[in-house]
Amino acid sequence: MSTAAPIPAPDVAPVPAPGSPLRWALADTATLAGRQLAHLRARPGEVAGAVGFPILLLLMFVYLLGGMMDAPGGDYRQALSPGLFTMTMLFGLSATMIGVLTDAQRGITDRFRSLPMSAGAVLAGRAVADMVVSALALAVLLGAALLVGWRPTGGPWSAAAAVGLLLLLRFSLLWVGIWLGLVARGPGALTAVQTFEFPFAFLSGVFVAPVTMPAVLGAVAEWNPLSSTAAAARELFGNPGWEGGGWVAQHAIAMAVLWPVVIVGVFAPLAVRRYRRMSR
Amino acid sequence: MPPLAVHADGLRKHYPGSPAPALAGVDLTVPPGTVHGLLGPNGAGKTTAVRILATLLRADAGRAEIDGIDVAARPADVRRRIGLVGQYAAIDEVLDGRRNLVMFGRLLHLSPADARRRAEQLLERFALVEAADRPVSGYSGGMRRRLDIAVAMILAPAVLFLDEPTTGLDPRGRAEVWSAVRALVASGTTVLLTTQYLDEADQLAARISVLAAPRGAGGRVVAEGTPDELRARIGGDRIEVVVRRPDDLAAAAAVVSRVAGTDADVDADLRRVAAPVPDRMAALGATLAGLAGAGVAVEDLAVRRPTLDEVFLRLTDRAEVGA
Numbered sequence: 304m305s306t307a308a309p310i311p312a313p314d315v316a317p318v319p320a321p322g323s324p325l326r327w328a329l330a331d332t333a334t335l336a337g338r339q340l341a342h343l344r345a346r347p348g349e350v351a352g353a354v355g356f357p358i359l360l361l362l363m364f365v366y367l368l369g370g371m372m373d374a375p376g377g378d379y380r381q382a383l384s385p386g387l388f389t390m391t392m393l394f395g396l397s398a399t400m401i402g403v404l405t406d407a408q409r410g411i412t413d414r415f416r417s418l419p420m421s422a423g424a425v426l427a428g429r430a431v432a433d434m435v436v437s438a439l440a441l442a443v444l445l446g447a448a449l450l451v452g453w454r455p456t457g458g459p460w461s462a463a464a465a466v467g468l469l470l471l472l473r474f475s476l477l478w479v480g481i482w483l484g485l486v487a488r489g490p491g492a493l494t495a496v497q498t499f500e501f502p503f504a505f506l507s508g509v510f511v512a513p514v515t516m517p518a519v520l521g522a523v524a525e526w527n528p529l530s531s532t533a534a535a536a537r538e539l540f541g542n543p544g545w546e547g548g549g550w551v552a553q554h555a556i557a558m559a560v561l562w563p564v565v566i567v568g569v570f571a572p573l574a575v576r577r578y579r580r581m582s583r
Numbered sequence: 584m585p586p587l588a589v590h591a592d593g594l595r596k597h598y599p600g601s602p603a604p605a606l607a608g609v610d611l612t613v614p615p616g617t618v619h620g621l622l623g624p625n626g627a628g629k630t631t632a633v634r635i636l637a638t639l640l641r642a643d644a645g646r647a648e649i650d651g652i653d654v655a656a657r658p659a660d661v662r663r664r665i666g667l668v669g670q671y672a673a674i675d676e677v678l679d680g681r682r683n684l685v686m687f688g689r690l691l692h693l694s695p696a697d698a699r700r701r702a703e704q705l706l707e708r709f710a711l712v713e714a715a716d717r718p719v720s721g722y723s724g725g726m727r728r729r730l731d732i733a734v735a736m737i738l739a740p741a742v743l744f745l746d747e748p749t750t751g752l753d754p755r756g757r758a759e760v761w762s763a764v765r766a767l768v769a770s771g772t773t774v775l776l777t778t779q780y781l782d783e784a785d786q787l788a789a790r791i792s793v794l795a796a797p798r799g800a801g802g803r804v805v806a807e808g809t810p811d812e813l814r815a816r817i818g819g820d821r822i823e824v825v826v827r828r829p830d831d832l833a834a835a836a837a838v839v840s841r842v843a844g845t846d847a848d849v850d851a852d853l854r855r856v857a858a859p860v861p862d863r864m865a866a867l868g869a870t871l872a873g874l875a876g877a878g879v880a881v882e883d884l885a886v887r888r889p890t891l892d893e894v895f896l897r898l899t900d901r902a903e904v905g906a
């Protein structure tokens with residue numbers, strides 16, 4: 304040291320509190336979920352956008368495009384609303400991806416990785432917060448649909464089951480979003496995913512019956528996981544569904560459980576593996 | 584004997600898809616309780632080395648230990664002992680300064696009360712009290728940097744990595760960071776600091792490793808020692824003569840070369856002749872006498888120690904030409 308500098312007083316830092324690994328994993332998950340929810344409070348505009356967009360679509364479909372739709376049961380609102388709920392769950396995918404990608408690019412993920420905290424807590428924190436947000440968005444959208452005349456007639460338990468299936472779909476797409484956010488190299492990938500969300504929703508039974516599509520597209524649309532969830536939600540909400548369709552359409556509720564389970568089974572391990580391999 | 588705070592042996596890293604390796608065998612030895620400077624030009628591999636030591640990146644070959652613990656074999660144990668301030672501030676932009684400190688305190692497993700108390704202490708220490716309730720997105724670069732360092736100091740880690748901690752700070756901000764680093768070292772933390780500012784390494788570091796990546800062949804340590812040893816390594820003191828008349832340059836160069844026992848460097852624009860000399864006082868007398876004898880009109884004559892910047896440029900240049 305060429306210049307003599309006064310030695311400042313030593314720093315007295317606190318020591319970590321005791322606790323079992325499991326307890327800390329839960330506490331870390333809560334801390335990280337709390338961080339994301341605090342973001343929402345700090346940026347109400349973004350939340351309004353995320354919740355407002357599906358509502359805008361709802362209003363557009365009901366009041367502007369409804370007239371040209373040939374709806375089962377004559378009232379397009381009844382068949383449309385469960386489809387919109389499903390599509391809102393799909394939009395959560397890019398929301399998750401944005402969050403994961405931003406943290407990775409800002410170096411936050413690296414800082415988390417340098418802390419004595421389990422990888423599971425980082426992913427679980429994200430999962431909890433995103434699910435809370437999606438549940439709130441869905442609640443608001445359900446309310447808006449009721450206001451414009453959507454009427455579930457299946458009874459409270461069926462309606463709860465429908466909401467459960469919608470959130471199950473969201474939960475499975477969450478893992479796709481985390482995985483995509485971790486493998487993406489830049490914002491370009493995000494734009495690509497956002498661009499494909501819409502066509503992906505339209506290539507399904509969310510808004511129209513797959514049987515009305517050209518043969519190949521119709522088959523693809525029928526097997527689209529969104530179709531199963533939308534059909535199951537219509538069935539459970541007691542709304543009229545599309546006529547016809549093959550085996551998948553006949554077993555909508557079973558498929559609306561099976562698809563998400565398969566998606567989680569594939570993408571959750573991929574996401575965890577990708578997170579663990581960030582050090583390569 | 585306590586284990587070394589940082590010990591790296593033959594670290595190699597080649598990023599997939601990159602044309603050349605980033606590290607081509609880096610060794611580092613840092614005893615506990617000291618500050619070690621890792622000095623190198625852009626692309627020398629400083630960040631890569633730090634990321635390997637901080638368990639964020641796996642080396643292709645070689646081994647590294649923190650406090651005697653292998654970073655590849657027991658990353659979780661290493662993470663309990665380190666703090667990391669990356670080259671780019673890694674704090675939450677949306678939250679305010681205080682919430683950032685409390686959040687990271689909780690993630691470091693402090694009790695809620697301790698996390699809050701520590702946050703106040705660090706806000707105070709880093710002159711962030713007034714900004715504590717504002718979102719970080721509205722902070723200046725220097726404030727961000729200070730908050731980033733404060734976060735890394737929450738637990739007083741055994742080993743703290745600072746990757747260019749004062750890049751972009753004004754002199755006051757740098758002084759604050761330096762004093763915080765000294766306080767940590769006084770309480771027993773070992774610091775590994777990368778920097779491009781030589782005065783920073785000179786101010787803080789007991790020893791310096793100079794990292795260079797000659798012709799893209801991958802970073803390696805081209806020199807290691809105390810700041811004084813590095814100065815001595817490139818020839819110690821230099822004598823410099825500025826002549827009044829350009830015509831006298833040749834005569835002055837002859838005198839200085841004879842005294843120094845080596846060819847003097849001549850800078851015609853500055854009318855300056857310079858050469859490294861082993862014994863400053865003897866060289867001064869002999870040069871004065873020689874110049875007077877040759878009838879050279881002298882404007883300025885000085886013997887001075889090379890600055891660390893000169894040392895740095897020499898060492899890395901030498902590596903670039905492959906010497």
Ligand SMILES: Nc1ncnc2c1ncn2[C@@H]1O[C@H](COP(=O)(O)OP(=O)(O)OP(=O)(O)O)[C@@H](O)[C@H]1O
Nearest residue numbers: 598601605623624625626627628629630631632670
């Ligand atoms: N993720 C990466 N993928 C590919 N190459 C990389 C990556 N990160 C760094 N490199 C390359 O490795 C070499 C060393 O980079 P590194 O960031 O470690 O240097 P540095 O000394 O920290 O430079 P600087 O002073 O600019 O921060 C450079 O040639 C760089 O281009």
Ligand SMILES: [Mg+2]
Nearest residue numbers: 629630631670
């Ligand atoms: Mg760097």
